[in-house]
Amino acid sequence: MRVLVVGGAGYIGAHICKALSERGDTPVVLDNLSRGHRHAVKWGPLIEADVRDVDAVENVLTRYQIDAVMHFAANIEVGEGERDPLTFWDNNVGGVIALLQAMKRAGVKPLVFSSTCAVYGEPDTLPISESEPRTPVNVYGRTKHVVELMLEDVSRLGELHYAALRYFNAAGASPDGEIGEEHDPETHLVPNALKAAAGLGGPMHLFGDDYATPDGSCIRDFIHVMDLALAHLKALDRLMSGAPSFACNLGTGSGISVKEILNAVERVTGMAVPHTISPRRPGDAEQLISDTRLARELLEFQPHLSTADTIISHAWAFHAPRWRHGDADTLPGPA
Numbered sequence: 176m177r178v179l180v181v182g183g184a185g186y187i188g189a190h191i192c193k194a195l196s197e198r199g200d201t202p203v204v205l206d207n208l209s210r211g212h213r214h215a216v217k218w219g220p221l222i223e224a225d226v227r228d229v230d231a232v233e234n235v236l237t238r239y240q241i242d243a244v245m246h247f248a249a250n251i252e253v254g255e256g257e258r259d260p261l262t263f264w265d266n267n268v269g270g271v272i273a274l275l276q277a278m279k280r281a282g283v284k285p286l287v288f289s290s291t292c293a294v295y296g297e298p299d300t301l302p303i304s305e306s307e308p309r310t311p312v313n314v315y316g317r318t319k320h321v322v323e324l325m326l327e328d329v330s331r332l333g334e335l336h337y338a339a340l341r342y343f344n345a346a347g348a349s350p351d352g353e354i355g356e357e358h359d360p361e362t363h364l365v366p367n368a369l370k371a372a373a374g375l376g377g378p379m380h381l382f383g384d385d386y387a388t389p390d391g392s393c394i395r396d397f398i399h400v401m402d403l404a405l406a407h408l409k410a411l412d413r414l415m416s417g418a419p420s421f422a423c424n425l426g427t428g429s430g431i432s433v434k435e436i437l438n439a440v441e442r443v444t445g446m447a448v449p450h451t452i453s454p455r456r457p458g459d460a461e462q463l464i465s466d467t468r469l470a471r472e473l474l475e476f477q478p479h480l481s482t483a484d485t486i487i488s489h490a491w492a493f494h495a496p497r498w499r500h501g502d503a504d505t506l507p508g509p510a
């Protein structure tokens with residue numbers, strides 16, 4: 176299959192390109208490189224373009240005879256969305272409108288869309304099933320929720336055939352260390368905890384240690400990025416087999432607290448994680464844990480790399496040599 180991967184120079188998109196290529200599919204990346212990295216595109220062509228450019232996207236779809244599209248491009252930093260909502264609506268919603276117009280013109284119907292557990296907001300019940308009300312509490316979650324509504328509307332007319340995958344917390348790196356998480360700015364826990372352990376950038380912030388959880392820190396459902404990639408392949412195959420459009424969670428069903436992640440970083444790296452306790456951030460739910468039954472049923476998906484130690488070992492194997500190379504004087508040895 177030839178798959179257009181929009182946002183394929185970014186963290187998750189690049190790992191999906193690797194997985195597609197490893198099983199013999201051809202990923203064609205379209206990315207404006209606003210947040211992604213040219214060096215992360217290794218398994219097929221890179222078309223440097225903005226997804227909001229309908230003509231450019233249509234051109235790629237026809238020129239490369241694309242069979243299906245995967246869409247990862249979005250603004251993802253929650254705080255940024257609160258400060259600049261219009262940019263988020265423009266890119267996260269406007270980007271999908273343009274993509275759907277291009278797909279319609281080119282006659283390409285299958286689409287795998289990156290949604291998020293942020294569509295559920297602060298849910299009442301755990302684990303969170305797909306039937307939980309979708310009441311997002313921030314701009315980021317609202318843009319993803321609205322896109323899901325739009326996909327429902329467009330697919331009803333038979334113009335689209337989609338899977339909306341609601342990821343919980345993606346983390347880790349490819350086990351061979353070839354690619355990993357390189358957001359800039361980086362707001363995600365695992366790379367920031369590793370960075371703090373490596374003595375780069377000062378102590379990290381732990382936001383809130385007075386939640387009603389066993390150790391007082393928030394609990395999240397961390398899914399290894401290569402498990403996520405596997406689920407995408409299964410979702411794509413399900414769409415290509417003619418099954419109806421669907422939305423489903425991608426998580427592990429188990430929660431790991433922020434403090435447990437810091438402990439795992441210390442175990443794996445042998446270094447302490449300097450951190451300061453900061454006030455809770457508004458909109459941070461106490462616990463987000465996925466109900467995994469639908470993913471098991473529809474995709475026969477079962478994560479197998481998503482333990483804290485495996486996630487952190489792979490992330491560390493990716494980062495440590497790069498930091499050592501770039502920051503030879505600042506990377507300390509084991510404590």
Ligand SMILES: NC(=O)c1ccc[n+]([C@@H]2O[C@H](COP(=O)([O-])OP(=O)(O)OC[C@H]3O[C@@H](n4cnc5c(N)ncnc54)[C@H](O)[C@@H]3O)[C@@H](O)[C@H]2O)c1
Nearest residue numbers: 182184185186187206207209210211225226248249289345
């Ligand atoms: N990282 C997570 O834990 C997580 C969790 C839930 C959902 N998601 C979703 O997964 C997707 C990918 O996340 P990520 O962590 O890989 O983000 P990322 O920022 O690493 O990747 C996004 C990519 O999209 C590109 N892009 C952005 N706007 C574009 C545009 N207008 N045209 C073309 N390219 C554009 C960026 O340059 C970047 O390469 C996002 O849609 C995000 O909302 C991520």
